């Protein structure tokens with residue numbers, strides 16, 4: 001592989017935004033996974049598909065409508081879960097399927113699938129423009145700062161809501177903030193792996209990292225490392241062999257997961 | 272004497288169950304109050320109300336003279352050890368992580384070390400919380416409750432799963448916290464003997480408050496003691 005590919009503007013943008021998204025997804029995803037909310041990312045992604053279809057039909061930049069729709073639906077499922085005693089996985093399932101359904105109906109009305117829609121379904125990291133890259137970096141920065149500042153609150157209310165409440169943390173506000181940030185993260189990441197594979201970025205690196213038996217900070221760092229590795233190698237490999245980046249990234253991530261299971265079952269890693 | 276907690280006419284009703292009925296008592300600064308009562312007596316419900324986890328109660332609860340409904344600030348002065356700390360078995364948090372969750376102020380390594388030493392868990396700092404025994408976990412949660420130098424420590428004692436050695440250690444730790452560090456303690460327990468040895472006040476709860484006063488007065492009253500030993504004996508047999 002020649003080093004020349006690093007000099008292409010599109011490749012630089014792809015790698016920079018890819019790394020930012022990798023970091024963002026593993027940090028936000030860790031809290032979701034630990035709250036047994038693994039499929040939440042998937043649900044928001046699917047509902048944002050409805051938003052994308054809406055934007056394409058209305059002639060608005062589809063990611064904007066996707067942000068709108070996914071944030072609203074994220075808040076709605078949290079409300080439904082809290083108010084009406086519907087379990088987390090059930091409310092996720094409702095949102096997941098209705099999001100896609102809305103998208104399909106809108107696409108049907110507006111004349112069928114187009115190239116644009118496919119790029120949102122499967123990602124288009126090599127087509128990311130300069131303004132997208134800036135947007136991705138900015139959002140990553142903001143969300144990471146929020147998490148760093150409220151680190152104890154996020155961790156504590158994820159560990160045990162009741163005890164967090166008793167220690168004076170406004171758990172409900174923290175929960176909504178997390179859901180809100182997850183919504184932003186998902187839509188931002190659609191550009192990397194598309195609607196269909198989002199939850200892989202949220203879940204797989206974190207599940208893998210948790211298996212190493214480390215504390216919270218080290219687990220976060222491991223997860224980021226796995227995620228960045230899969231994204232960077234995935235982008236490069238897929239470019240060289242001309243295959244889809246999204247699939248390659250997720251398969252690499254799964255590869256690390258499988259290796260970890262292997263190492264553990266051989267007994268090199270304890271517990 | 273400064274009153275840490277004043278509870279007046281506390282009544283809590285869950286759908287179909289009256290868990291607490293017109294309970295009134297107060298706790299002075301420096302007291303060690305043992306609350307005894309069989310399973311379902313309302314001990315955890317009482318704590319949930321004091322801690323703002325259950326706000327649907329009738330009556331008033333005051334902390335240092337202020338109604339707890341007015342502000343949640345008082346929680347900063349309370350350390351709470353739950354009856355059954357629920358968390359994901361493989362949660363990626365070490366003992367240090369868990370203790371730090373409780374820490375509201377800036378991280379103070381020496382202070383944390385001191386507390387871990389005092390609770391005999393200083394060698395466990397880098398172990399994951401889920402790997403520890405129930406007794407060790409309990410001490411970690413006490414450590415977490417203590418890191419902010421609380422004025423009041425509330426312990427909802429777990430009933431099962433702790434070996435005798437850990438129980439003894441736990442009791443001596445409680446004793447020290449109260450007598451040496453002057454922390455006011457409210458502790459629910461099924462163990463009458465331990466309450467007799469440790470607490471200087473006793474409250475007998477079973478939906479209503481049957482007795483509240485100096486522990487000597489309680490343990491000198493054979494009739495009461497007999498009633499409660501029988502109640503807790505029955506509970507004991509229930510568990511085995």
Ligand SMILES: Nc1ncnc2c1ncn2[C@@H]1O[C@H](COP(=O)(O)OP(=O)(O)OP(=O)(O)O)[C@@H](O)[C@H]1O
Pocket residue numbers: 285286288289290308309310311312313314315316317354
């Ligand atoms: N969330 C709840 N909803 C409905 N009923 C409840 C709830 N929590 C407690 N109860 C009921 O209130 C009563 C008091 O329960 P509580 O848990 O306070 O007792 P306890 O003294 O802590 O018992 P234990 O010794 O077993 O811990 C019981 O009858 C219980 O079934």
Ligand SMILES: [Mg+2]
Pocket residue numbers: 314315316354427
């Ligand atoms: Mg209880």
